[in-house]
Amino acid sequence: MRWPRSRRAGQAAATSRFRLRDLAGESLAGLLQRPGRSALTVVGTVLGIGSFVAIVGLSQTTSGQIGRQFSALDATQVTVADTAASHASVPTLDFPASADQLADRIHGVVAAGVWWLVQFSRPGTSALPGGSKIGLPVTAATPGVLTASGARLQSGVLVNQFQQRSRQQVAVLGSLAARELGITGLQNQPAIFIGGQPFTVIGILHSDQRLQQLNFGVTVPASTALRLWGPPATDSPAQMLVHTRLGAAKVVARQLPVAVLPTNPAALTATAPSSPAQFQHSVTKSLNTLFLALAGVALVVGAIGIANTTLVAVLERAPEIGLRRALGARPRHIGVQFLAESTALGLFGGLLGACLGVATTLAVTIYHQWTALLDPRVVLAAPLAGGLIGLLAGLYPALRASALEPADALRR
């Protein structure tokens, strides 16, 4: 057995080192020494980060749902109900013939029209005189209705003011109604029979109508319907559909009854779109603030937990610290090791918390059959936030550890 030649006698000492890979290895080993304690330590961070991610995820998801309901089209639609007619004993129509034009004069109105569903006691529409009849809804509408509802044509034209004024027997078919009646094109000027009266089909609508009955049924000029079948029945009174500019709906709604029916404005009731979305938003916002505060408390508790555990570990592992110093560790090597341990705890807690938060968001979303919306940056930032918390929590214990005198530490 030969004693190896000792090194570097008389030379300046090289510095002792603590390489990154060694740091990672030593810190991980330190954490895994007491896996149970490490796991308990991260619970606070997991809960804090988890609730943060879940709150952000849920509020983003719900505001996404609100956004979907709250479309610009809904916000620009005003309906005017013929309240007096629905309470009358005989069928009445309170809207004047010139209602479209009167409403159009209001500043902010884009288009307006009156419509009602014509009531038949028996199915009354057929493609041939005396042919098999089907119960298609028949809508009596002024030309303004088609414009205000944003109707789009598949082929042909819409009912115009001339046809309305001259009470022509023309009809616009919904795409589904056209299929039911076997009408595929307008080249041969097809006719249909409603309650035995012939109507010329002048247009076929696209299948994306916002007024559902336009899709399924037949639309005829209101004036023609009035001439043939009288005013609307009391159980389906006429109403006015008004398309306004964005933001004008409320003001327009206030003016409409007076403008359309100056002699008896009380007969009409205008309804502007309420904004439940705004209300809902303010509720979720204040709830969010509360939950964020709670999550913040959980995070602080988590940080204190990490700080406490690391401090206990420093005191417990004093002999180990002394040994490491004797083996050549510098104070900063000791400090950085404990800092790395607490940071890893925080990082791990953040990672678990992010998973928990995403899972919670998904569970709630699936339960409500919503579409989950979660900013990926939030999910990525969560573990980093956890790591930062761990780093801050470890500062004081690490300082204590690095300040231990090796001779003292070895004696403990």
Next chain:
Amino acid sequence: MSTAPLSMAPPVVRLSSVGYTYHGPPPVVALQPLSLEISRGEHVAIVGPSGSGKSTLLNLIGLLDRPTEGQVEIDGLDVGAASERERAAVRAGHIGFVFQAFHLLPHRTAIENVMLAQVYADQPRRQRYSAAMTVLAQVGLDHRAGALPSALSGGERQRVAVARALVNRPSLLLCDEPTGNLDTTTTAELTGLLAGLHQAGATLVVITHNPAVAVHAQRTIEIRDGQVQADTAAGPGGGSGALAPV
């Protein structure tokens, strides 16, 4: 810092008027100023009752503490007043420690405990395992390399600690009561191991209560009440140290 010529290697340890006083009222003198040299290849035993100051002396030689006066040189490097960075480097590269309490990390195997010393001495990672295995073989424990300290006997644990102290090829092996926690049989085993290391050329400083351990040393320094009482050469070879109480 002394730069000795190559032909005349500096002593491994040179203390010049080194003393240690605990400050704060009232000041307590733990070690009277003393001067001491330990040459390469010496086997020195430091004996004395507890509280005599021998642990203080060992801490000063091992750079675990700074003297309140005087100069400490290790391998010709003046380290008494050096920065912590330099002192850590000297501890890592020039000194190996063996403690009474072994100080093995409980959750690491024998070889992992040995390899811990290589971390701070910046040994290349690839060479660590084979170097650690070599020293474990040197102390006769290569067959227990994968065992946790709890599975090792007291004597085996202390041999792992010796292997850890040796793995960075230090100039000086400092042993603080190395047999304090061992029974008679394992004490004999360990003193045999230390004697073998000395014969192979190691410089050993051993603090001990145990006369059976001290008897193997070439030179015995007796300390009482913070003062050197005797510095005697004994056994084959004899001591070559110089002592001059101030």
